[in-house]
Amino acid sequence: xxxxxxxxxxxxxxxxxxxxxxxxxxxxxxxxxxxxxxxxxxxxxxxxxxxxxxxxxxxxxxxxxxxxxxxxxxxxxxxxxxxxxxxxxxxxxxxxxxxxxxxxxxxxxxxxxxxxxxxxxxxxxxxxxxxxxxxxxxxxxxxxxxxxxxxxxxx
Numbered sequence: 001x002x003x004x005x006x007x008x009x010x011x012x013x014x015x016x017x018x019x020x021x022x023x024x025x026x027x028x029x030x031x032x033x034x035x036x037x038x039x040x041x042x043x044x045x046x047x048x049x050x051x052x053x054x055x056x057x058x059x060x061x062x063x064x065x066x067x068x069x070x071x072x073x074x075x076x077x078x079x080x081x082x083x084x085x086x087x088x089x090x091x092x093x094x095x096x097x098x099x100x101x102x103x104x105x106x107x108x109x110x111x112x113x114x115x116x117x118x119x120x121x122x123x124x125x126x127x128x129x130x131x132x133x134x135x136x137x138x139x140x141x142x143x144x145x146x147x148x149x150x151x152x153x154x155x
Contacts, residue, residue, distance in 0.1 A: 035146075038068040041081045046147040051138055053117070055082040062117055086138040087154065088114035088121070093130050110151050112136055127153045 035043055045052040053064040058076035062084075070077050093110040108125040125136070136151040 033065055039066065041068070042066050043147070045081075045083070046140060046149070049140060050083055051086055051149065052081050052083045054079040062119070064114075064117060064119060064121060084117050085115040088112040088117075088136060088151075090130065090132055090134045090136055090151075091120055092132065093125065110136065112151055123149060123151050125151045127151075129153050
């Protein structure tokens with residue numbers, strides 16, 4: 001799917017912004033990607049159990065979070081949606097043992113180098129075995145009518 005925009009009409013438009021709900025915040029997931037018209041392919045993919053993001057048609061750079069309006073690297077305005085495999089490797093992690101105000105549980109965050117994306121993604125880890133180099137996969141959970149990606153161990 002191609003997304004094209006007239007650059008002259010692009011006035012202070014950002015490809016994504018963060019939104020927050022009380023249920024997400026309390027679950028230890030303080031933000032998610034906005035549900036806007038430009039981001040519909042992203043949310044549709046999540047609903048069908050897939051992970052996709054944008055790829056520039058000029059420089060072939062893959063971006064996450066998705067950037068459907070313009071390539072942040074070369075400023076090209078023609079972007080394609082591309083599917084990313086659901087697996088990757090942990091490159092670093094942290095345990096949040098003193099949750100910020102509003103969070104009710106301890107949780108783990110991992111930075112995962114996703115296959116094909118070649119860039120790390122920070123996300124919540126749900127599982128019992130966490131170590132650098134471990135292979136993980138994305139699972140989808142729904143909280144407050146929002147589909148979230150979390151990382152779990154590959155069995």
